[in-house]
Amino acid sequence: MTTDIGYDLRHEGRRVMQQLEDGPNPVVEARQMMSQTILAHVLLGLSDAGFYEYVAGRDEFSMDKAIDSLDLDAFTFTALVEYLLGCGALVRRGDDVFGVTAKGERLFNVYTRGVLNVYLGGYQTVLKSLGEVLTTRLPLNDPALARSTRHAAAGTAYSTCAFTLPEVFAVMRGRGGRICLDLGCGTGDFLLQWVLQDPDARGVGVDMSAAALAQARDSAARWGVADRLEFHEARVGPEPLAVPPGALDQVDVVSSMYMLHELGRDGRRAIVDVVRSLRAQLPGRQLLVLEVESCEPDDFAALSPPPPHLGRLDYRLIHQLSGQGLPRTRADWHGIFDEAGCAVVEPGTPTGGSLIYVVDM
Numbered sequence: 001m002t003t004d005i006g007y008d009l010r011h012e013g014r015r016v017m018q019q020l021e022d023g024p025n026p027v028v029e030a031r032q033m034m035s036q037t038i039l040a041h042v043l044l045g046l047s048d049a050g051f052y053e054y055v056a057g058r059d060e061f062s063m064d065k066a067i068d069s070l071d072l073d074a075f076t077f078t079a080l081v082e083y084l085l086g087c088g089a090l091v092r093r094g095d096d097v098f099g100v101t102a103k104g105e106r107l108f109n110v111y112t113r114g115v116l117n118v119y120l121g122g123y124q125t126v127l128k129s130l131g132e133v134l135t136t137r138l139p140l141n142d143p144a145l146a147r148s149t150r151h152a153a154a155g156t157a158y159s160t161c162a163f164t165l166p167e168v169f170a171v172m173r174g175r176g177g178r179i180c181l182d183l184g185c186g187t188g189d190f191l192l193q194w195v196l197q198d199p200d201a202r203g204v205g206v207d208m209s210a211a212a213l214a215q216a217r218d219s220a221a222r223w224g225v226a227d228r229l230e231f232h233e234a235r236v237g238p239e240p241l242a243v244p245p246g247a248l249d250q251v252d253v254v255s256s257m258y259m260l261h262e263l264g265r266d267g268r269r270a271i272v273d274v275v276r277s278l279r280a281q282l283p284g285r286q287l288l289v290l291e292v293e294s295c296e297p298d299d300f301a302a303l304s305p306p307p308p309h310l311g312r313l314d315y316r317l318i319h320q321l322s323g324q325g326l327p328r329t330r331a332d333w334h335g336i337f338d339e340a341g342c343a344v345v346e347p348g349t350p351t352g353g354s355l356i357y358v359v360d361m
């Protein structure tokens with residue numbers, strides 16, 4: 001690689017020393033950025049290995065027993081536990097016994113788990129390959145960079161269970177919904193929570209990811225609600241949904257949680273066509289759509305006071321890099337529903353950084 005100007009390390013070193021004097025301290029900023037990145041990877045690894053489930057509700061744990069129960073690599077697990085001990089997330093209570101501190105409780109929360117699963121678990125393939133993409137050694141749409149849908153879907157469920165889904169369920173119940181068709185149901189956690197909060201509720205989930213659906217069926221069986229949930233592998237598109245005959249007969253509400261925008265990778269028209277096709281297949285039902293608010297970088301940078309985190313900007317970037325549709329404005333969604341022949345009855349109720357739309361089909 002060549003550049004015109006060159007990169008003179010003596011000059012760059014002097015610049016750092018100058019910045020140290022001027023503040024804020026770039027060395028501390030660099031170290032903090034890296035520590036957060038490493039911590040994120042440690043937590044995602046523990047999430048993948050089942051440690052969140054293992055530690056949930058336990059005041060303390062034995063390292064040996066955790067290694068046995070979860071069938072973990074002892075050397076790596078010990079290294080991670082030591083790291084978390086040093087971070088103050090764990091505290092040693094005996095040679096082999098560790099407690100989770102208040103800081104650890106915050107780190108091991110389901111929302112954090114969700115964000116890590118979506119961004120790091122779901123999209124680390126593209127994030128770690130940006131150099132190759134920038135230098136055109138790999139095209140952005142190379143299959144090697146495809147996301148892990150199971151992580152993206154599970155992460156969405158983890159990060160919505162706290163303050164988004166209760167609001168969505170309130171809207172659905174308020175509109176008399178009971179039997180829900182969930183489009184792009186992923187790991188099925190939305191429908192699982194839906195049927196667990198009401199013994200009369202039922203659900204039909206559709207997704208094109210076989211891995212995510214396998215997890216959905218497994219969860220339904222483990223929670224003893226497999227008789228009220230069914231999952232079908234199918235692509236939501238302009239054609240009628242390819243599910244077994246009768247599967248949709250009793251559906252009275254249709255939900256699309258963070259899914260419709262994904263169809264925008266084929267252009268806005270593709271979303272209109274899908275909504276129109278759903279309307280033809282399920283006339284008279286209500287369609288509830290949950291989508292993240294749009295975010296324009298110039299407007300975002302000008303926000304005053306500045307937002308406490310860059311979540312909406314992160315979401316925008318990841319969707320650009322993974323070839324999905326960008327977050328859309330409320331007006332754009334209304335236009336899409338209108339063009340598909342649907343009447344908007346809930347114009348975009350804010351919940352977190354997302355908006356709930358309901359339309360009559």
Ligand SMILES: C[S@@+](CC[C@H](N)C(=O)[O-])C[C@H]1O[C@@H](n2cnc3c(N)ncnc32)[C@H](O)[C@@H]1O
Nearest residue numbers: 153156157184185186207208209235236257262
């Ligand atoms: C961001 S995840 C959301 C998962 C789930 N709805 C939730 O909120 O937890 C998007 C899901 O939509 C699915 N999906 C995307 N496009 C689809 C399509 N055309 N047909 C079926 N599923 C689709 C993906 O496989 C993925 O599971």
